[in-house]
Amino acid sequence: METQYRGAVLGGLVCQIFFGIILVAIYRALYAGKPQTIPLGHVTTYVWLQQAFFRMLLSNDPELLDKIRTGAIAYDLCRPLHLYGYYYARILAQKVTGSALRALPMLVFAALLPEGWGLCAPVSVPALLAAIVALILGFFCVSAIENITMGFTMRTLDPRGMQAMLSMLITIFAGNILPLTLFPDSWQRVITLLPYAQLLDAPIRLYTGEYSLGMLPQVLAIQGGWTVILILAGCAFWNRNQRKLIIQGG
Amino acid sequence: MSYIFVDHLCKSFVVRKKREKGALLREKETVHALKDVSFEIEKGELVGYIGPNGAGKSTTVKILSGILVPESGTVTVGGRVPWENRKEHVSHIGVVFGQRTQLWWDVPLLDSYSLLKDIYRVPEADYQKRLKELTEALQLGDLLRTPLRLLSLGQRMRAELCGSLLHSPELLFLDEPTIGLDAVSKLALRDFLHWENKEKGTTILLTTHDMEDIAALCSRVMVIGHGSKLYDGGLQEMLSKYDTKRTVQVEEHQNIDHVIAAMYKDLGL
Numbered sequence: 001m002e003t004q005y006r007g008a009v010l011g012g013l014v015c016q017i018f019f020g021i022i023l024v025a026i027y028r029a030l031y032a033g034k035p036q037t038i039p040l041g042h043v044t045t046y047v048w049l050q051q052a053f054f055r056m057l058l059s060n061d062p063e064l065l066d067k068i069r070t071g072a073i074a075y076d077l078c079r080p081l082h083l084y085g086y087y088y089a090r091i092l093a094q095k096v097t098g099s100a101l102r103a104l105p106m107l108v109f110a111a112l113l114p115e116g117w118g119l120c121a122p123v124s125v126p127a128l129l130a131a132i133v134a135l136i137l138g139f140f141c142v143s144a145i146e147n148i149t150m151g152f153t154m155r156t157l158d159p160r161g162m163q164a165m166l167s168m169l170i171t172i173f174a175g176n177i178l179p180l181t182l183f184p185d186s187w188q189r190v191i192t193l194l195p196y197a198q199l200l201d202a203p204i205r206l207y208t209g210e211y212s213l214g215m216l217p218q219v220l221a222i223q224g225g226w227t228v229i230l231i232l233a234g235c236a237f238w239n240r241n242q243r244k245l246i247i248q249g250g
Numbered sequence: 251m252s253y254i255f256v257d258h259l260c261k262s263f264v265v266r267k268k269r270e271k272g273a274l275l276r277e278k279e280t281v282h283a284l285k286d287v288s289f290e291i292e293k294g295e296l297v298g299y300i301g302p303n304g305a306g307k308s309t310t311v312k313i314l315s316g317i318l319v320p321e322s323g324t325v326t327v328g329g330r331v332p333w334e335n336r337k338e339h340v341s342h343i344g345v346v347f348g349q350r351t352q353l354w355w356d357v358p359l360l361d362s363y364s365l366l367k368d369i370y371r372v373p374e375a376d377y378q379k380r381l382k383e384l385t386e387a388l389q390l391g392d393l394l395r396t397p398l399r400l401l402s403l404g405q406r407m408r409a410e411l412c413g414s415l416l417h418s419p420e421l422l423f424l425d426e427p428t429i430g431l432d433a434v435s436k437l438a439l440r441d442f443l444h445w446e447n448k449e450k451g452t453t454i455l456l457t458t459h460d461m462e463d464i465a466a467l468c469s470r471v472m473v474i475g476h477g478s479k480l481y482d483g484g485l486q487e488m489l490s491k492y493d494t495k496r497t498v499q500v501e502e503h504q505n506i507d508h509v510i511a512a513m514y515k516d517l518g519l
Contacts, residue, residue: 063355072347072352074312074350075345077336078315078317079340079369081369082337
């Protein structure tokens with residue numbers, strides 16, 4: 001079993017490094033043909049930070065989904081727990097530990113790459129600290145998003161459809177496939193306000209200096225606002241589900 | 251009022267069926283899982299709750315544990331209405347569903363137990379005392395550091411029971427606890443349940459298809475079928491009523507399963 005855990009971490013690392021290099025190569029080719037207004041270093045940094053924290057975006061808790069599907073969630077309902085809070089904490093813990101294991105070695109690797117390929121240093125120390133604060137808020141936000149998907153699973157008993165849709169939305173609008181900084185300006189005005197941009201895009205922009213420190217209160221307000229809204233919405237959704245819930249069979 | 255008070259309890263489910271060819275709408279069928287069930291159970295009783303598959307046993311247990319909300323009827327457990335204040339209610343009860351697991355698959359039992367301790371907010375001293383008592387009674391001492399997935403079915407069931415009783419509930423629901431167990435494990439489990447009921451005064455409602463369980467443990471049996479309560483009383487009376495061989499003056503009792511089958515048939519189930 002321990003081998004399996006180590007294998008999963010190692011496999012994830014190799015996979016994310018591979019994707020990172022491919023994406024960086026693509027953007028280098030793009031810049032060679034048609035330089036963009038955003039410096040190339042920002043884009044490669046964006047790619048590496050996205051890859052390093054990929055785990056944060058990935059919804060991956062088969063146990064929880066199995067429980068909902070097989071009805072073992074009946075046990076959870078027999079506990080003196082706030083169900084939403086319990087699952088929220090679980091999702092958050094998994095995202096934090098999953099990312100922490102992979103992010104550090106990835107970032108070290110990316111920082112060692114030659115210039116124009118790798119991770120650039122943050123624009124300043126305060127910017128780095130601001131980015132870390134924003135990243136923490138991003139974790140709270142993404143867990144709230146995922147817990148809403150869980151709520152849908154309670155209803156439909158099958159996570160796949162909802163999850164496929166969610167992961168598509170997340171990988172696109174969180175900037176995992178194409179950095180949000182490369183979207184047309186008119187698009188950016190809207191998508192940077194969506195909850196997905198609060199997960200990694202906002203912290204990365206603070207890191208690279210795309211968002212100045214003066215904008216920090218505004219950035220945190222949008223992140224915090226979405227987090228509160230999504231948690232409240234998720235709570236209400238779960239409570240409604242819970243009243244309707246019927247543990248089938250058994 | 252009795253500890254568990256159930257009066258005119260009704261619950262039905264809507265089952266959607268696949269559309270028939272050419273039909274415009276899906277057919278809906280209402281299944282009446284419980285039709286006007288009433289009973290009372292006193293504190294410290296150990297009651298067997300039997301009936302054929304789909305009779306409404308699990309539905310009753312789920313309503314009593316606050317997971318399901320009934321359509322009509324009155325239910326109180328220790329003065330509480332289960333579904334109205336779920337969190338408060340469930341901290342006083344323990345549940346074992348024989349075919350599901352409540353412990354965490356990949357972690358050692360001890361870790362699962364200490365998580366349950368936190369969930370139920372059991373004080374450390376009480377927890378240590380109770381854990382010691384339960385691990386001795388259930389012979390779990392050697393297994394505490396073993397992950398759940400490495401345990402045999404019998405070991406797992408003992409581990410589940412321990413998990414359900416750590417917070418010293420007043421009331422324990424057991425849904426087919428001996429399903430799939432070998433003879434030795436079954437006997438050990440029965441001894442334990444007897445001990446827990448007698449020594450600790452825990453009220454136990456036992457749902458099972460294993461008539462030996464009932465015969466070994468319960469002095470009172472409730473029979474449910476098609477959502478209605480059909481019998482409530484002593485086990486011996488029930489057996490003598492339906493023991494067909496005895497009526498024809500044959501010395502030896504027939505297998506208890508045959509008696510139950512004869513009873514279900516007689517009751518039109």
